[in-house]
Amino acid sequence: MLSYLIRRILLMIPTLLGVSIVTFAIVALSPGGLGGSLLGPNSQLRPEERKAIMAYYTARYGIGQPVYVQYLRWLGRVSPLGPKAAGEGWPGSWKIGFKIPDLGESWQVHRPISDLLSESLPITLLLEFTSLPVIYLISIVTGIQAARSRGKVVDVGLGTFLIGLYSMPEIWIGVLMIGFLTNKEYLHWFPSNGLHDITSDAMPFMPSFGPHGFERGWLLDTAWHLVLPLICLSYGSFAYLSRLTRGSLLETLGLDFVRTARAKGLMEKTVIYAHAFRNSLLPLITVTASFLPGILAGAVIIETIFGLPGMGQLFASAAINTDRELLLALTLIFAVLLMISFLLADIAYAIADPRVSYVD
Amino acid sequence: MSIEAAQVMSESEAPLAVTVRARRSIGRQAVIDTLARPGARLGLAWLGILAFFAVFGPFIANTHPILMKSEGHWSSPMLRSLTPVDVLLLAATGVAIVLWIGRWFSSGIGLLIVIATPIVLAPAAYLLVQPPANVDYSLYRTMISEGKVERVAFTIIPYSPSDRLRDRTDARLSPPNAAHWFGTDNDGADVFSNILHASRVALSIGFMATGISVALGLLIGGTMGYYGGAFDLLSMRTIEIVEALPRLVLLITISALARHRNIYLMMAIIGLTGFTSYARFVRAEFLSLRQRDFVQAAIAAGYPQYRIIFRQMLPNALTPVLVSTTFGVASAILYEATLSFLGLGLVDEPSWGALLEQARAGGNGFIWWIALFPGLAIFLTVFSYNLIGEAARDALDPKLRKRD
Numbered sequence: 192m193l194s195y196l197i198r199r200i201l202l203m204i205p206t207l208l209g210v211s212i213v214t215f216a217i218v219a220l221s222p223g224g225l226g227g228s229l230l231g232p233n234s235q236l237r238p239e240e241r242k243a244i245m246a247y248y249t250a251r252y253g254i255g256q257p258v259y260v261q262y263l264r265w266l267g268r269v270s271p272l273g274p275k276a277a278g279e280g281w282p283g284s285w286k287i288g289f290k291i292p293d294l295g296e297s298w299q300v301h302r303p304i305s306d307l308l309s310e311s312l313p314i315t316l317l318l319e320f321t322s323l324p325v326i327y328l329i330s331i332v333t334g335i336q337a338a339r340s341r342g343k344v345v346d347v348g349l350g351t352f353l354i355g356l357y358s359m360p361e362i363w364i365g366v367l368m369i370g371f372l373t374n375k376e377y378l379h380w381f382p383s384n385g386l387h388d389i390t391s392d393a394m395p396f397m398p399s400f401g402p403h404g405f406e407r408g409w410l411l412d413t414a415w416h417l418v419l420p421l422i423c424l425s426y427g428s429f430a431y432l433s434r435l436t437r438g439s440l441l442e443t444l445g446l447d448f449v450r451t452a453r454a455k456g457l458m459e460k461t462v463i464y465a466h467a468f469r470n471s472l473l474p475l476i477t478v479t480a481s482f483l484p485g486i487l488a489g490a491v492i493i494e495t496i497f498g499l500p501g502m503g504q505l506f507a508s509a510a511i512n513t514d515r516e517l518l519l520a521l522t523l524i525f526a527v528l529l530m531i532s533f534l535l536a537d538i539a540y541a542i543a544d545p546r547v548s549y550v551d
Numbered sequence: 552m553s554i555e556a557a558q559v560m561s562e563s564e565a566p567l568a569v570t571v572r573a574r575r576s577i578g579r580q581a582v583i584d585t586l587a588r589p590g591a592r593l594g595l596a597w598l599g600i601l602a603f604f605a606v607f608g609p610f611i612a613n614t615h616p617i618l619m620k621s622e623g624h625w626s627s628p629m630l631r632s633l634t635p636v637d638v639l640l641l642a643a644t645g646v647a648i649v650l651w652i653g654r655w656f657s658s659g660i661g662l663l664i665v666i667a668t669p670i671v672l673a674p675a676a677y678l679l680v681q682p683p684a685n686v687d688y689s690l691y692r693t694m695i696s697e698g699k700v701e702r703v704a705f706t707i708i709p710y711s712p713s714d715r716l717r718d719r720t721d722a723r724l725s726p727p728n729a730a731h732w733f734g735t736d737n738d739g740a741d742v743f744s745n746i747l748h749a750s751r752v753a754l755s756i757g758f759m760a761t762g763i764s765v766a767l768g769l770l771i772g773g774t775m776g777y778y779g780g781a782f783d784l785l786s787m788r789t790i791e792i793v794e795a796l797p798r799l800v801l802l803i804t805i806s807a808l809a810r811h812r813n814i815y816l817m818m819a820i821i822g823l824t825g826f827t828s829y830a831r832f833v834r835a836e837f838l839s840l841r842q843r844d845f846v847q848a849a850i851a852a853g854y855p856q857y858r859i860i861f862r863q864m865l866p867n868a869l870t871p872v873l874v875s876t877t878f879g880v881a882s883a884i885l886y887e888a889t890l891s892f893l894g895l896g897l898v899d900e901p902s903w904g905a906l907l908e909q910a911r912a913g914g915n916g917f918i919w920w921i922a923l924f925p926g927l928a929i930f931l932t933v934f935s936y937n938l939i940g941e942a943a944r945d946a947l948d949p950k951l952r953k954r955d
Contacts (some may be wrong), residue, residue: 205788206788206791206792206795207795209788209789209791209792209795210792210795210796213792213793214796214804217804217805217808218808220808221808221809221810222808222809222810222811351590354590354934354937354938354941355934357937358881358930358933358934358937359930359933360885360888360889360926360929360930360933361889362888362889362892362904362907362926363907363922363925363926363927363929363930364926366907366910366911366917366922366926367922367923367926369911369917370910370911370917370919370922371917371919374916374917376917484794484796484797484798485797487797487800488797488798488799488800491799491800491803491893492799492889492892492893495893496911506800506803507803507893510803510804510807510808510893510895511807511893511894511895513807513808518804518807522796522800522804525796525797525800526795526796529795529796529797530795
């Protein structure tokens with residue numbers, strides 16, 4: 192297992208290199224090339240100011256040099272193993288070695304990208320990790336229900352409803368939710384924007400009864416802000432997974448050991464929950480790898496619609512403003528996140544299925 | 552058409568009915584089984600309506616009158632305003648209808664002729680059909696109000712998608728009413744007309760992008776599975792690299808950096824980023840097919856490679872690929888809508904996603920009719936493709952097949 196893990200983590204390196212080459216190539220091939228986006232925001236400047244700024248960027252990013260030189264410079268900065276100033280990192284006296292990666296500075300907001308990430312990444316991860324249990328819980332419950340009433344009206348109706356549900360574009364549901372559920376003209380049930388209320392800093396952490404009656408506190412306030420984004424992020428995957436649970440459970444229910452269990456006279460509940468369900472879990476775990484990119488990309492849409500200052504929104508704004516440094520850094524982070532989650536799904540698979548062994 | 556022909560055959564040659572049925576290919580049987588399901592029929596019905604809108608859009612919603620008698624002579628501004636693309640689509644549809652009536656459509660050649668028609672006619676169309684470059688939409692309304700027009704016949708919806716009703720300032724953001732069935736948007740353009748004309752964009756991007764994905768997937772996946780070796784290894788690493796980024800992230804990056812986005816670029820990027828799943832699938836199919844006896848026999852018999860690949864292996868790998876193609880079209884349409892919604896889609900062309908974005912960020916707050924109807928169009932289209940895909944998958948799944 193350990194050797195498998197190490198091999199998988201080492202295999203990530205060439206893939207990440209590939210991702211960085213692909214994204215760098217896309218940026219380099221775009222009109223205006225690598226420095227193209229610099230000309231836009233600075234076009235209001237006086238010529239000498241503009242010259243100074245261009246000179247600074249040319250020195251820092253090597254704009255004007257061949258693409259591969261720029262790529263290698265960027266790679267040297269970003270990678271944790273590479274050229275560094277003597278005195279930092281490890282080993283301290285060498286000019287090459289391990290160091291803290293420097294993701295650069297956003298060209299649009301002029302702040303270090305690592306700062307931007309430390310603010311936005313937790314929000315995206317919060318969204319992802321709260322949506323996953325919700326997705327699994329609901330889909331397993333409905334999937335089992337559908338499988339138990341196979342062929343009946345409930346099953347067929349639920350099946351069609353679920354196909355309909357995952358055909359609904361997130362952009363549409365998100366816009367409708369904001370329009371109808373956060374709007375004073377219709378139903379003002381939820382906040383329309385952001386992750387916290389303006390006054391949330393002054394709130395106590397837990398809900399409590401204060402002098403003004405019930406106060407929802409920081410925790411409940413955040414949860415309240417997260418309800419709509421979470422629904423919007425989850426329903427597609429939930430619909431997909433629910434149908435998969437049904438199919439997988441039905442397949443298991445046709446196997447011999449289930450017939451044996453029934454022949455022994457076990458209760459239907461015991462047959463399903465204790466015998467069949469655990470054996471039908473495997474496809475649910477393997478499929479996680481296939482819908483995780485979807486939820487990660489969904490964060491881009493949902494954070495943009497609901498105004499959550501997470502990584503998805505940061506990425507969307509970086510793309511629209513063609514902020515090269517931020518784009519390159521964020522695509523790399525997206526790739527890292529995705530590969531880590533693929534790895535976690537594989538490990539979960541190995542734990543759930545004793546037949547799978549990664550020992551060579 | 553093909554189904555009807557098959558049924559007619561089996562009825563007229565009653566003694567031979569059993570053999571006729573047995574001689575049907577898996578593909579044709581799958582199509583028949585798929586179409587027997589109500590979900591697939593509903594889906595096809597909606598797609599048929601959309602296809603009708605896509606082809607005949609200019610005849611349904613157009614500011615240019617069909618016929619107009621002005622100062623004594625007749626003219627048809629609508630026909631003169633048709634673009635080369637309009638004409639080519641109409642030509643292809645005309646050929647398809649002729650072939651259908653003549654019952655030549657069911658063979659692959661019929662389909663090829665329909666596809667070839669617009670390609671062959673394209674140079675002539677672009678030379679001969681030249682709609683006026685600058686259009687003054689308010690011209691006709693002004694002429695009518697000034698009494699310069701004696702007789703005039705408009706299309707059902709007398710508004711082009713880009714007709715912003717500049718002559719009528721009160722027309723902006725009007726809710727659905729008798730004149731504007733789905734209301735008007737921030738600029739005063741008719742929402743129904745926009746949705747109708749955008750169906751062409753959605754359908755064509757769905758088809759072409761998926762076509763590119765499938766063609767690439769078959770080519771790369773087939774080569775990987777058949778030859779294996781270094782090419783297989785390299786391609787697999789490439790696929791892993793493409794899949795290491797969520798597809799939407801890749802699409803956003805590319806379309807944000809492309810300065811001149813048009814419909815062909817959108818087709819290309821959505822198609823090029825989607826080949827990986829098909830390639831993986833075809834590779835796995837080819838790997839297992841290679842071990843099968845009939846392929847081994849073909850190799851032993853000394854058949855040329857192209858014959859083994861195209862006549863023996865490809866038909867056996869193709870049917871499941873075609874099922875996932877329907878889901879692929881659905882997701883391509885979703886990606887186009889999402890990119891347009893984020894402001895990274897088509898410029899200057901009506902698009903469902905761009906309309907939705909207006910409802911959210913148009914600066915006038917939430918306008919329910921701009922949000923509801925375009926989204927409904929996206930939903931119904933994606934739903935249709937998914938229903939057809941599910942039906943096809945069920946029809947092909949031997950475990951679920953009840954008959955035979």
